[in-house]
Amino acid sequence: MGGFMGSASCSSLLNLTPSDLGALASMAIPRPIVLSGPEGRRIFFKEKNLHLYETFQSLLGSISSEFDPHQVNGVVRRMSAIQKPDNLQFYCQQQLDSWGTQADLDPCSAFHEIAFQMVMRPASFDIADDPALLSRLKPLVDLVDSTSNTSESSWLPNISSLCKISASARIYRIIQAEIQKRRSSGSHKRDTLQQMLDDGESSFHIFGLMLGLSLAGARAMGTTVTWLIMYLASDPHWSAAVQKEIETLISVHAASPSQILTETLSSIPLQAWETQTPTLDLCIRETLRIAQPYTAVRKNVGPELTVGPYTIPSGASVVYPFSDTSINPNDYPNPMRWDPSREFRGDFIGWGAGKHACKGQRLGTLSMKLLVASVLMRYRITMGMQAPPVPDWSSAACRPMEKCGIKLTAKSS
Numbered sequence: 001m002g003g004f005m006g007s008a009s010c011s012s013l014l015n016l017t018p019s020d021l022g023a024l025a026s027m028a029i030p031r032p033i034v035l036s037g038p039e040g041r042r043i044f045f046k047e048k049n050l051h052l053y054e055t056f057q058s059l060l061g062s063i064s065s066e067f068d069p070h071q072v073n074g075v076v077r078r079m080s081a082i083q084k085p086d087n088l089q090f091y092c093q094q095q096l097d098s099w100g101t102q103a104d105l106d107p108c109s110a111f112h113e114i115a116f117q118m119v120m121r122p123a124s125f126d127i128a129d130d131p132a133l134l135s136r137l138k139p140l141v142d143l144v145d146s147t148s149n150t151s152e153s154s155w156l157p158n159i160s161s162l163c164k165i166s167a168s169a170r171i172y173r174i175i176q177a178e179i180q181k182r183r184s185s186g187s188h189k190r191d192t193l194q195q196m197l198d199d200g201e202s203s204f205h206i207f208g209l210m211l212g213l214s215l216a217g218a219r220a221m222g223t224t225v226t227w228l229i230m231y232l233a234s235d236p237h238w239s240a241a242v243q244k245e246i247e248t249l250i251s252v253h254a255a256s257p258s259q260i261l262t263e264t265l266s267s268i269p270l271q272a273w274e275t276q277t278p279t280l281d282l283c284i285r286e287t288l289r290i291a292q293p294y295t296a297v298r299k300n301v302g303p304e305l306t307v308g309p310y311t312i313p314s315g316a317s318v319v320y321p322f323s324d325t326s327i328n329p330n331d332y333p334n335p336m337r338w339d340p341s342r343e344f345r346g347d348f349i350g351w352g353a354g355k356h357a358c359k360g361q362r363l364g365t366l367s368m369k370l371l372v373a374s375v376l377m378r379y380r381i382t383m384g385m386q387a388p389p390v391p392d393w394s395s396a397a398c399r400p401m402e403k404c405g406i407k408l409t410a411k412s413s
């Protein structure tokens with residue numbers, strides 16, 4: 001299977017002229033309040049009147065009036081039966097087969113495609129198995145996602161809402177067609193789409209789930225796994241330690257020495273992935289710290305809040321940039337150095353914190369481990385650089401600061 005990348009731009013979806021854009025840009029809304037420091041962080045993640053979902057509603061525009069991210073939580077919980085290694089490993093194998101014995105990859109896209117597919121798999125087997133459909137869906141989700149980013153949208157909600165409404169409407173039509181197809185085929189699959197249909201959920205709720213999962217999971221996972229692979233490629237010590245750990249896992253679980261790699265990786269139980277890969281866990285944690293330029297957003301839905309000498313009015317938007325701790329030299333000396341053995345002095349917020357902490361942590365971690373294990377066991381990875389690349393914290397896409405590529409060469413060739 002080849003890749004399924006495509007692109008859609010906001011103005012091409014909406015047919016906006018430059019003067020439309022200018023008029024929309026002039027309709028600014030108040031800037032958000034930025035919290036920082038240990039006390040600001042504590043309030044941001046613990047204060048019950050700071051709502052995530054209220055923010056979602058306003059960021060996604062009017063089409064999302066039925067969008068219910070609470071439901072995403074419930075579904076992610078129900079997904080646990082589906083997030084098994086054998087369900088996900090197939091996609092790593094497919095993608096790696098398409099790369100053959102040698103591949104020069106763009107780090108900004110190669111692993112994002114497979115992350116999108118792995119996140120969609122528990123949601124709908126049909127969507128994840130259809131490269132053409134993924135090619136149509138991913139650029140639209142990317143568009144909704146990019147315009148949802150608070151640091152990049154410059155708080156111009158009028159433009160971004162229009163983009164979101166248009167892209168969301170297209171996603172809705174795609175999902176609706178999938179629902180019709182599943183209903184009319186009479187087939188009964190063991191995915192979340194089927195569970196929701198069996199529970200009598202509306203098309204709009206199913207759309208909300210699909211969009212919610214891909215927004216919450218796909219970009220974060222694509223970015224993290226890309227950086228994890230780039231750091232391992234640049235660090236022989238940690239790369240060797242991770243490989244050794246995976247080899248041990250394989251030797252314990254392989255049915256026979258001749259069993260093919262992909263079959264063995266699929267048959268390693270979830271519990272073993274979760275408890276017997278401490279080195280990989282350290283590498284993932286450090287990558288989440290250094291390569292996640294995320295800004296969390298909330299809305300104060302309660303009465304005004306007092307933070308030291310400051311007031312957060314009712315209705316105000318509040319943000320917490322992860323850079324406040326993740327790359328703060330007081331919390332992490334030499335913060336841009338990737339060092340999985342470092343001591344964590346600040347609060348680790350790689351999966352968020354408090355009641356909105358990531359619900360896809362297990363699925364995300366398992367998917368990343370499977371992908372890294374498949375790549376490391378099959379290929380030699382080189383980056384052709386003296387030093388590891390540096391993540392650009394000024395862009396939500398977290399591109400490397402300098403142009404670089406990932407070269408994979410099959411170990412057997």
Ligand code: HEM
Nearest residue numbers: 216217220221224296350351352355356357358359360364
């Ligand atoms: C490496 C992969 C991932 C990373 C780094 C990540 C990170 C995060 C972070 C930092 C938050 C907190 C956001 C905030 O406080 O505003 C969050 C929330 C969330 N994540 Fe993830 N995530 C990942 C994968 C996934 C996946 C695969 C799914 C589901 C398929 C998922 C579902 C969610 C959901 C539903 C929430 C909101 C939880 C709530 O509001 O209670 N995430 N994630």
